[in-house]
Amino acid sequence: MLCTTTRPGQECALMGKDGCGFNGGTCHPAVEPCLGCDHSVTVGDMVYCKSYPDPAVKWRYGNCNFATHVKGEAKEAPKNLNPIKASKRAHAR
Numbered sequence: 638m639l640c641t642t643t644r645p646g647q648e649c650a651l652m653g654k655d656g657c658g659f660n661g662g663t664c665h666p667a668v669e670p671c672l673g674c675d676h677s678v679t680v681g682d683m684v685y686c687k688s689y690p691d692p693a694v695k696w697r698y699g700n701c702n703f704a705t706h707v708k709g710e711a712k713e714a715p716k717n718l719n720p721i722k723a724s725k726r727a728h729a730r
């Protein structure tokens with residue numbers, strides 16, 4: 638349904654007959670790491686996300702998984718590797 642509050646005229650999944658269904662009735666502005674993302678949209682002086690109503694939450698624990706401008710980070714090798722067990726596993730092959 639088309640937004641009638643923060644991003645008027647733009648499609649939004651949270652908009653309903655009774656208005657914006659997001660907590661507080663409006664989207665929250667985008668955060669700095671969102672700059673350059675294809676999902677960010679400028680409305681007046683503010684930048685919002687077309688995909689998520691509270692962008693700061695998407696960056697709280699790492700990169701936003703919807704971001705189009707950030708590549709995934711390489712996973713670290715598992716820690717606490719026991720060298721004795723690793724040696725046994727290597728010889729068992």
Ligand code: SF4
Nearest residue numbers: 671674686692701703
């Ligand atoms: S998809 Fe993620 S990075 Fe892109 S604008 Fe939305 S919250 Fe920001």
